[in-house]
Amino acid sequence: MENIYIALKTIKKMAGEKNTVFISSKELANEMNVSQQTASRIIISLDRLGYITRTLENRKQKITINDSGLDVLYREYNEISSILRFSQELKLVGAVQNGLGEGKYYISKKGYKDQFIAKLGIDPYPGTLNIKILNEYENNLRRIKNSDGIYITGFKDQQRTFGGVFCHAARIDGIRCFIIFPERSVYRDTFEVISEKYLRKELNLENGEIIEVLASIDGKL
C-alpha cells in the first residue's frame, strides 16, 4: 500500500513540529481527498503496522507518529534528495559529552574491530566520542540514521551477543570519522563517533564544548 507514505506525510503536516495531533478521520479524509471510511481504514492500518500510536479520546483520536513512521518520511526524503542530486552533506552540531567508558570495551572487541578495519578502512581508537545533538539539528541526525550506512554484523562470544552496527562516514575539523548507530536502538539525542585518532586529544575537546560534525548520506566523504 503506497498510501502509507502519503498518509504519514499528511499526518506529519497536520501535526507540525510536534509529532502528535488531534485529528478526526474526517479531517484526514479531507486533507487526503479520500472518504472518511478510507481514512479510518488507513489510520487502523498505520496503527497495526506500528507507524503511529493512537488513543481514542472522548471525541477525536490523538495520533502520535512513531519513530518508525518518521523513518518512512526521512527515507523518502533521502531517496528523492539523492535522485535529484542534492547535496548529501549534513551538518550536525552538538555538545561533547562524558561517555560511559563502555565505548572502549566495545570498540576493542575483535568481532567489531576486524570489521572496522575491513569495511571502514580504519583501525579505530578504542573509545567513542559522545555528542549530544542540538535540537535544531535533530532532523539532520534522523536523515543520517535513515540513510544507507556501512553495516557491521553482530556476533557472539562466550558470554553474550553483540548486535550489528551501522556506520556513516563523517568528518570533524577535517578528520575522517564515522558516526555509529547500534542496529537495535531507539532514537536518542546523542550519537557516537569513532575515528582512528583520539579525537578528544587531537581536537583538544572539553566536556560541553560545541562541535560541528559534517556527515554524509551517500558515504562519500
Add this chain to the structure above:
Amino acid sequence: MENIYIALKTIKKMAGEKNTVFISSKELANEMNVSQQTASRIIISLDRLGYITRTLENRKQKITINDSGLDVLYREYNEISSILRFSQELKLVGAVQNGLGEGKYYISKKGYKDQFIAKLGIDPYPGTLNIKILNEYENNLRRIKNSDGIYITGFKDQQRTFGGVFCHAARIDGIRCFIIFPERSVYRDTFEVISEKYLRKELNLENGEIIEVLASIDGKL
C-alpha cells in the same frame, strides 16, 4: 493516479543526471514491482499527461522526462522538505549577464508596478538583473521555481497582454530582492532579479561576474 510520482521518481533514478534513458516496460516494471502491462500503461499515461516524451526506437523506447515531469518531483521534494522542516534557504550562483533592456519596459508598467508595491512591498528599480546560473545550481533553481511564489496577475493594455509573474524572495549580499519567473515560460538557465536598489550599481557588478543569490522557498527572507 498516485503512481505518477513513484513512476517519475523511478524513471529519473534510472536516467540519472541526464533526463533521458533507454528503458523497456519490463525493466521499469521490475524496478517498480508491477507487471510489464502496468508499467506499459503507466508509461502511456505519463506520455499522455505530458510528463515524458518518448520515441519507440528499434527495440526499447527512449524516454525523456519533460520539465513538467521534473516539476512533479521537485514539488514533492519541496513539500516533504518543508514538512520535515529542513532549511528553506537555497544558494544560487551565476554570472551577471547583459539584459536585453526590456526589463525596464516591463517593470515600469503600471499593471505590474502597483502589484509589486502592494504584494512585495517594494517599488522596484526599473530594470532587471539577469543572471546565468552555473550548472551545479540548476537543481536549486528548479526547486525555487517549484515553490510557492507570490503571484502577480497579468493584465492587458490597449496594445497587448501581459502575463502573470511569480516572485520569490531572495537576497544578494544582504540586499532584499525578488527572483521573478514569467508564468508562461520554459526552463532556461538564466533568471531575473528585481529590487528597489539598482543592483548593478549598488554592488558594482560587471558582466560575467559571478554572484551568489540566497533564495527562499517559503517566502521568509
Add this chain to the structure above:
DNA sequence: ATTACTAGGGCACGAGTAG
C-alpha cells in the same frame, strides 16, 4: 459528534496474446 463494520461496485491490475 465520532469510529469503523459490512456490502457492493468500479477500477486497476496482471494473464494472455497480437502485432
Add this chain to the structure above:
DNA sequence: TCTACTCGTGCCCTAGTAA
C-alpha cells in the same frame, strides 16, 4: 524480443449504518 490491447479477477474505495 519488444509494446500494448483485451479481458476477467480481485482489491480498494465509498455509501450506508451501527455503536
